[in-house]
Amino acid sequence: MKSLMMQGTQILSTGSSVPDSSLSNDQISQIVETSDKWIVTRTGIKKRRLLTGSRKSVIDLAVVAALKALDKISMSALEIDLIILATSSPNDLFGSASQVQAQIKAFNAVAFDLTAACSGFVLAMVTASQFLQSGSYRTILVIGADVLSKWTNWSDRSTCILFGDGAGAMILQSCLKEFNQVLGFQLNTNGNHWNHLCLSYEEKINPHPILNVYQGSFKYISMNGKEVYKFAVSQVPLSILKCLHDLNITINDIDWLLLHQANERILTAVANKLSINANKIIVNLNNYGNTSAASIPLALDEALDQKQISNDDIIVISGFGAGLTWGTVIIQWKC
Incomplete structure (x- = not known):
């Protein structure tokens, strides 16, 4: 047991x-x-x-x-x-x-x-x-x-x-x-805006002639870039602030900000809203683009290999994207 x-x-x-x-x-x-x-x-x-x-x-x-x-x-x-x-x-x-x-x-x-x-x-x-x-x-x-x-x-x-x-x-x-290294988290979903970023299933026009079952296939990625930008820049800072508040951690305590590597303008805008210095942002999207679920662990692994992160550093990690879903997890790194 x-x-x-x-x-x-x-x-x-x-x-x-x-x-x-x-x-x-x-x-x-x-x-x-x-x-x-x-x-x-x-x-x-x-x-x-x-x-x-x-x-x-x-x-x-x-x-x-x-x-x-x-x-x-x-x-x-x-x-x-x-x-x-x-x-x-x-x-x-x-x-x-x-x-x-x-x-x-x-x-x-x-x-x-x-x-x-x-x-x-x-x-x-x-x-x-x-x-x-x-x-x-x-x-x-x-x-x-x-x-x-x-x-x-x-x-x-x-x-x-x-x-x-x-x-x-x-x-x-x-x-x-x-x-413990995982200090806390905060998660959110707003399904009303799922269509701003999606990879949708599309039915064929005609159903099966006997069963009346509609079949189909998945389409390509579709994105409303302006709406995704507005969503990320408005909601991600709120998620981070709530998580920090719950843990009684201040902005000044943050050593690194690791966001989903979607767009450098989003990373900069979120950091500015939180008054976090640009030199605290972990960025590698210039070499890899948006790798979706891989972007955060890929950037973290690279930062660790380059010895950017030190013992006891507090790292704020936030992901955001399709769903629409977003969330924050705060960790304290231990070597």
Whole structure:
């Protein structure tokens, strides 16, 4: 019988993976009418990575990111109790986490997908921490991975300049409460505006002639950029402020602001609203674009590898996107 005594959550390691193939703004300008200057000015993105080649899927990236996280701490995959794969681009609509479990040989782990688009990794982190703090599981692998290049309309200038492919992983483990790193969280959803950013199912015009069942297929990503910008800039600071207030933490206590890497203008606007200095923003979207659920763990792993983050640093992490969903989780890094 598993213990139900409340525990803390510690982060053991991170890992990330991006495809080898890179697509620059100049290359995109050969596909649609745009330019490097236009894209950089409006988004901050200079290039993005694309998963090319036959039979490649989100699983390939997720597996590499997971194995890197395991390798950093010399942990066997058999020690993992649960795998949560945050993705909106599975290669199987029934779920892809189980295939990740099999490929990394984490045969003792339960595995499931979590779909919340660009907020996915934040929700997956929070979900994992609840399992750990309740004592239900001891070691959890959380992966954020997306290959939105497969769902991008490459003739739509408003979206094809934004998205890239990637994966990021994090291994969390239960610990004594005094060593807790996940300090608190705040989550939100507003389904009334789902259509501002979506990847919708479209029915065929005519039903099955006998069964009267309408079938169809999924379309490309659709986005109302102006509305998404307004949503993010107005709601994300409120989420962060509420989370800080609940924890009795001030803006001045923040060492790093790690937002979903959607658009550099959004990152700057949120920081300005919170009066957070620009040198505290973790940014890597210029090299990877918007990698959806992968963007936060990918940026965190890169910042850690570059030794930007120090022991006891307080990091405010916020994801936002399709749904519309958004949320904040605050962590204190322990080396």
